[in-house]
Amino acid sequence: MEDTRHDNIITYDTPAYKPRKRRFGDRKDGRRIRTLPPMNYVMPYIMKVRADSQNHFEDVIDITNIEHYLDKKHREGYTDMSLLHVLLAAYVRVVAERPGLNRFISGQKIYSRNKIECVMTIKKQLSLESPDTCIKVEFDPRDNIYNIYKKFQVTAKAAVSETTDFDNTAKALIKLPGLVLRGAVAFLRFLDYIGLLPKALLKVSPFHGSMIITSMGSLGIPAIYHHLYDFGNLPIFISYGSIFSADAIKRDGTRERHHFVTLKVVTDERICDGYYYASSFKRLKRYLQHPEVLDEILDRVAEDVD
Numbered sequence: 001m002e003d004t005r006h007d008n009i010i011t012y013d014t015p016a017y018k019p020r021k022r023r024f025g026d027r028k029d030g031r032r033i034r035t036l037p038p039m040n041y042v043m044p045y046i047m048k049v050r051a052d053s054q055n056h057f058e059d060v061i062d063i064t065n066i067e068h069y070l071d072k073k074h075r076e077g078y079t080d081m082s083l084l085h086v087l088l089a090a091y092v093r094v095v096a097e098r099p100g101l102n103r104f105i106s107g108q109k110i111y112s113r114n115k116i117e118c119v120m121t122i123k124k125q126l127s128l129e130s131p132d133t134c135i136k137v138e139f140d141p142r143d144n145i146y147n148i149y150k151k152f153q154v155t156a157k158a159a160v161s162e163t164t165d166f167d168n169t170a171k172a173l174i175k176l177p178g179l180v181l182r183g184a185v186a187f188l189r190f191l192d193y194i195g196l197l198p199k200a201l202l203k204v205s206p207f208h209g210s211m212i213i214t215s216m217g218s219l220g221i222p223a224i225y226h227h228l229y230d231f232g233n234l235p236i237f238i239s240y241g242s243i244f245s246a247d248a249i250k251r252d253g254t255r256e257r258h259h260f261v262t263l264k265v266v267t268d269e270r271i272c273d274g275y276y277y278a279s280s281f282k283r284l285k286r287y288l289q290h291p292e293v294l295d296e297i298l299d300r301v302a303e304d305v306d
Contacts, residue, residue, distance in 0.1 A: 009150050016096075016141045016301050017114075027195040029202050029233075030104060030111030035306050043270045044108040050228040050235075050268050053105075057265040057281065058223075061288050062248060064258045069291040073145075081149050083261065084215060087240065088139070089148040089294045090287035091211065092116055096141035098280040099304040102210050103271040104233035107193045110271065111233075112304040116141055117209040119234065122156060134166045134206035135159045141301040145294040165204040189231060207232025217242040223264040235268040 025032040047053040066086055073081045095102050095116055102113045116139045121132050137155045139148060158164075173181060191197045202208050207229050216223050216239055223241035228234060241262045248258040267277060287294060 009154075010143075010147050010297065012140060012142060017303055025109070025195075027106065027111055028197075028199050029115075029208060030106075030113045033103065033110045033112055033305060036110065040110060040270075044105050044110065047270060048108065049230045050105075051230055053268050053270050054228055055267045055269045055274075055277075056225050057267065057277075059263050059265075059281065059285060060260050061263055061285060062258050063243065063261050063288070064248075065289055066291050067259060078146075078149060080153060081145075083217075083240070083243075084213070085145065085149045085152060086288065086291050086294070087213065087238070088118055088152060089143070089145040090284050090291070091118070091213075091238070092139045092141060092143055092148060093287055093294060093298070094280050094284045095210065096298055096301040097283065098276065099302050100272040100276050101236065101280050103304065104235050105268060105270050106233045107195060113210055115210075119206045119209040119212040120156075121206070121212075121214065122159060133159050133164050135164070136166075136204075136206060136209055142298040144297050145291070147297075148294075166206060169201070169204050185231075192232070205232060207234060209234055211236040211238060213238045213240075215240060217261065223262045225264050225266055228266055228268060235271050237266040239264045 020031060023032070043053075063083065066083060069086070070081055070083070099112065102116060104111050104113055117136050118139065119134060119136050121134050123132055135155050137152050139151060143151070173184065176184060188197065188201070197205075206212070209232075212226075212234050214224075214226060214237075220242055223239040226237045226239050228237055241264075243259050243261050245257055246260055247255040250256055265281070269277075
């Protein structure tokens with residue numbers, strides 16, 4: 001059953017963030033941050049690549065309330081809404097309140113991203129021979145669960161039924177001889193390093209975005225720690241696994257069977273400190289435990305420092 005009753009995406013009269021004049025050193029996809037403590041600016045020169053800067057974090061989420069919440073949304077007509085959409089909505093809500101999560105490192109400089117862009121690799125069909133493709137969905141920090149769901153579904157369905165811009169770009173690149181392709185990628189790395197990668201490539205690149213998420217549960221396996229890519233500027237990779245059952249201890253000491261899912265997160269430690277990350281992921285868990293708060297559009301969002 002397709003969702004045909006709730007297909008209008010909410011739009012906003014004003015931008016979420018105040019307009020800023022572009023300054024020297026800013027990029028097309030982000031503005032350079034200039035007011036952090038000195039250590040923050042030294043770290044990218046000590047840990048030059050994301051492979052040196054990865055921290056690994058794991059948590060187990062009780063999704064019993066999410067399952068009740070999704071049952072209600074299915075009855076409302078959002079028949080395809082799933083745990084993935086709730087995770088995305090919770091993450092966007094956290095970024096709206098903790099904008100430091102939306103920073104990235106490029107050219108050993110720290111930037112605040114202009115948009116919230118979530119990336120996911122999907123299969124066109126669930127078969128061994130089916131090709132993969134990447135989608136990138138832009139969200140507004142004020143978006144509620146309904147907007148998140150609709151925007152993601154529109155992009156995902158188009159990617160499954162059509163050839164995406166990412167597919168076309170990849171096809172053009174693989175036509176080059178191996179040595180030429182290697183040189184072309186090196187040149188793109190250089191352009192990215194100095195902040196001159198063309199906007200059209202930034203738009204289609206799955207290696208440039210706020211975060212990337214993967215569902216190992218859809219493949220029937222546990223979550224994995226997925227490495228961050230040194231190409232591009234993705235700072236956070238989230239993986240979640242299969243749903244499993246376990247006993248939960250209630251306040252009166254009795255046991256009750258609940259459903260859980262494991263989240264595994266890999267972060268670039270250079271974009272913010274451990275306290276900031278801890279605060280952000282505690283808020284993420286709180287939203288996942290109380291998903292009903294994601295129904296509301298935010299009136300106000302926090303902006304990153306200058």
